[in-house]
Amino acid sequence: MNILEKILANASGKQQVSPGEIIEANIDAAMIHDLTGPLAIKSFREIGAKKVWDNNRVIIILDHLVPASSIISANLHRIVRNFAEEQNIQNFYDVGRGGVCHQVMPEKGHVRPGEVIVGADSHTCTYGAFGAFATGIGSTEMAAVFATGKLWFRVPDVIKVEVTGKLPSMVTPKDVTLNIVGRIGADGAIYKGLEFGGSTIREMSVDGRMVLCNMAVEMGAKAGIITLDYVKARTDKPFKPVKSDPDAAYERVVDVDVSALEPQVAVPHSVDNVKPISEVEDVKVDQAFIGSCTNGRLEDLRSAAQILKGKKIARGVRLVVIPASQEIYLDALQEGLIKTFMDAGATIGNPNCGPCLGGHMGILAEGEACISSSNRNFVGRMGSSKSFVYLASPATVAASAVTGKITDPRTAKEEA
């Protein structure tokens, strides 16, 4: 069996499972946030449930519109806060206590290899970077999980993505990820699992691996996963890493050689509309965003700061930088990265999802273009339905903020 089959077999008490089989899995952890939580709570009450199945396994994180951006969002926060209190939820991360949910979950030790984790957010697949089966579900299904601790899944076919080659300078895990999304397509992995492996992945940091798994959903995948080979333990609870058998079955294998990869950009309005940067240079940008569950981690902030050090962003450009968690924000402060950003003319936001989903903190006007380290460039994703989002690595976003147009970070480095 492959790693996903093993995890699902284990979670459903079976010796063996195969693709297409429908199983009922025990859930190890279930997460909601401020935009999907209130609906989950409403459904939980409508079902007639009184208590969550396990108050240690429910994790609640306020991160989308934080601190409250309007009276309506303040009311949503209150609904969630009251529920956390009522149910005695042990792991509740209120404003200023956590940050972006997909960063906080592993950072605070709620993700362990071999577990089954569901979140009422599509980017829950990020935790595959730690060898867990993790997937996004809707609010009402989450209410059913809260009530029962179980959920049905169809065992997915798995596509193996083998990444080999040494990454060139200033070419990052985000560029690898965008390249893979471009190859597989926005619907190329619908209902399927994506297992990432190969020498490039084995040498990749955890921050980088999280980018790959985070964007698995942009190819339609149910889950992305990487076999865990090392971990800085953030959990006291025992866990047992799982890996694919040497003879595991895959639907197909996609080979990607990154040794000559250029920085990549996904151009409007589809995540799989991916081009090498040389084809899109000189597109003028009004805003640059570094942050989100995809690229708001320390490694991302370091690579952006490396480019921005001693420079000023271009006149007419806003650079918004949002560290993904309180912990990352503090680390970035101590390393002097925040000062570098502010000296360059950036605005720093508190850890939260920010403008990624057009919520607040940098919404785009009609006709504006944004280069963003986030994950989606759909019509209207970051504001006006007549705005344009280009997805790229934090290094490319930083280089573009300096010039005011989409810029290859390798040129920016040469100038410095």
Next chain:
Amino acid sequence: MTIKGKAVKFGDNVDTDVILPGPYLVHTDPNELAKHAMEGLDPNFAEKAADGVIVVGGKNFGCGSSREQAPIALKYSGVKCVLAESFARIFYRNSITIGLPVLTCPGVSGRVEEGDMLAVDLQSGKVEDRTNGSVLEATRLPEFIMEILEDGGLIEHLKRRIETNE
């Protein structure tokens, strides 16, 4: 269960941000959400859908976020059923959960034109285009999914199960 309605067509990769733009996620009233259904692609959609329509999509319908508010907005705007070449999985599960029938129907985006009168038999998966006379076969839904749809969604289904057990 046969569903009838006029076809309203969209293309490939219709994402949840155009089905229900992010800024409206703060609303909890389904009727408020319904006013903004498909606003990212057609600001007049809610008016068109009010009399009851069948949405026809291409590949990967509903891709993107996990927001259950997307199928809720469609259902309450008047959409009776969605037919597409393929669906993104979270949207697919969410639609069943809230009681909006969704059927994978190969060939539908090529055979059906905007405004065609459609009749969909959920049980058999037969899709008739009564305007041009063509008949298509949608993938039949498994029995346990049909039960959820017949109960009107997962909440009613679970309530019924709890009542039966008691």
